[in-house]
Amino acid sequence: MLIFFTVLIVLVILFIARCTKIVHQSQAYVVERLGAFHDVWGVGVHFRLPFVDRCSRPISLKEQVVDFAPQPVITKDNVTMQIDTVVFMEITDPKLYMYGVEHPMPAIENLTATTLRNLIGELELDQSLTSRDLINAKMRSILDEATDPWGIRVNRVELKNIIPPREIQDAMERQMKAERERRETLLQAEGQKQSQILVAEGERQSVILRAQAAKEAAIMEAEAKAAAILKVKEAEAEGLRLLTAANPSNAVIQLKSLDAFAAAADGKATKIIIPSEIQGLAGLADGIVEAVKDVKK
Numbered sequence: 001m002l003i004f005f006t007v008l009i010v011l012v013i014l015f016i017a018r019c020t021k022i023v024h025q026s027q028a029y030v031v032e033r034l035g036a037f038h039d040v041w042g043v044g045v046h047f048r049l050p051f052v053d054r055c056s057r058p059i060s061l062k063e064q065v066v067d068f069a070p071q072p073v074i075t076k077d078n079v080t081m082q083i084d085t086v087v088f089m090e091i092t093d094p095k096l097y098m099y100g101v102e103h104p105m106p107a108i109e110n111l112t113a114t115t116l117r118n119l120i121g122e123l124e125l126d127q128s129l130t131s132r133d134l135i136n137a138k139m140r141s142i143l144d145e146a147t148d149p150w151g152i153r154v155n156r157v158e159l160k161n162i163i164p165p166r167e168i169q170d171a172m173e174r175q176m177k178a179e180r181e182r183r184e185t186l187l188q189a190e191g192q193k194q195s196q197i198l199v200a201e202g203e204r205q206s207v208i209l210r211a212q213a214a215k216e217a218a219i220m221e222a223e224a225k226a227a228a229i230l231k232v233k234e235a236e237a238e239g240l241r242l243l244t245a246a247n248p249s250n251a252v253i254q255l256k257s258l259d260a261f262a263a264a265a266d267g268k269a270t271k272i273i274i275p276s277e278i279q280g281l282a283g284l285a286d287g288i289v290e291a292v293k294d295v296k297k
Helices: 002-019 094-099 104-120 125-130 132-150 166-246 250-265 276-296
Strands: 020-023 027-033 036-041 044-047 053-055 064-067 071-074 080-091 152-163
Touching: 002 020, 020 027, 027 094, 036 094, 064 104, 071 104, 080 104, 080 132, 094 132, 104 132, 104 152, 125 132, 132 152
Parallel strands: none
Antiparallel strands: 020 044, 027 036, 027 053, 064 080, 071 080, 080 152
């Protein structure tokens, strides 16, 4: 009897454990009762009726990153290239996710491929390569609206790789090389231009400085000559003033005139006209010299 009760207790414990469900964080379960939707279990401990309630597989509520394989797309100018996309999504309504669409992930992949083909088909190759942000934003908006009835929210879409044909890649590389060479030529020409401008500017500054120096030297020389002439004139004026203050006699004045006449001649003149007054003065000077010689004897 004891064994029977022991077995019964064990079976009851196993039955309770079997009917108990612990839901972890960021997970959810969809519960069906008699084949119809009954409830969505969130985090916590839940009990289900045996043989009546059926729990779905756990549904992750975390954000999921789905990387789809490259898809062939054709641009507006008929260039075929491969593009693979990455979709960031999360499940917001487990009930809609469970009953909204059969096989949600393949459905999202096909929807992504068709949306990408439609968007790229409206753009040319150059626009497709330079408009990633625009394409990402449009794809996110379209996918989010389309997957909303499925209980899925698309947070972000990224074009991972855009792979054009090999001949297009070669042409793009040649174009990039030509553009780099053109920029290099422009930079070299700009450098030579700047160098010539600097040389010309240096020569101009040198000419200006030399002219300025010559001007200042001429000014200083003129000022020096003017100062010398002024000093001479001041000395002559001072001599005249002193001579006037001394009240000289006529004989002294005549001797000074003779000195001035001798200075004017300076031994270079070939023909000299002597005024009569100076001739008399010269005779007077000779008489004075003879008288002085007689006194000495």
